[in-house]
Amino acid sequence: MSRDKEDYEYGMVLPEFIFDDEDDDSKSPLTYKERRREAHTQAEQKRRDAIKKGYDSLQELVPTCQQTDISGYKLSKATVLQKSIDYIQYLQQQKKKQEEERNGLRKEVVALRIMQTNYEQIVKAQQSQPGHTETRISDEVKFSVFQFIMDQLFTTFSTVSVSNFTELSAGVFSWLEEYCKPQTLKDTVFQVLRRHNTNMRG
């Protein structure tokens, strides 16, 4: 491979084949310099095509870039880049939000599992109490008990003032204290059960 000294001044891009016929100018009408220039032009074109392809792919990927602008013209490269940046930032925000939501739900699941375990233990303890016998209580009796309790609560609640929130919350607290005590509710239940038994006998 022999080249003129002046050729080195360009320090340019060329595939090996360009130099193949260097010693025989009759094969090509183009000078060495011209051939180098053409090859470089081609390479540059190829590079620009790759960049263009990259912009096109980006535009296809980003939903906000998929439509052309109002006038119907293709979005500028700067716009494609800016919209892509905006979209990536939006996705990052979404991801963060979803992660927070997921963590919240996980905590909720843990709390609910603890509650479930507690309730299961309560049920288990009640079932294993000495003297406990499983007796079937009819839906009719259950409904009477429920109805009686609710009637009584409703009657007593009617004394609570609901004219504004302050009075309502104050009223609710004293109402709970007075009418929703376990002992009171227990008495109510016994009362209705007794009445039910009397009716059955009579």
Added chain:
DNA sequence: CTCGTTCTCTACGATTAAAC
């Protein structure tokens, strides 16, 4: 390691087309 070759990037001027 040096040298030659190839690849990649930047810069610049010219041109074109759309927007203002």
Added chain:
DNA sequence: GTTTAATCGTAGAGAACGAG
């Protein structure tokens, strides 16, 4: 008519890489 953005061809610098 001017401005702006995109595209093209060209030149040159430097990194990357393989051969010797």
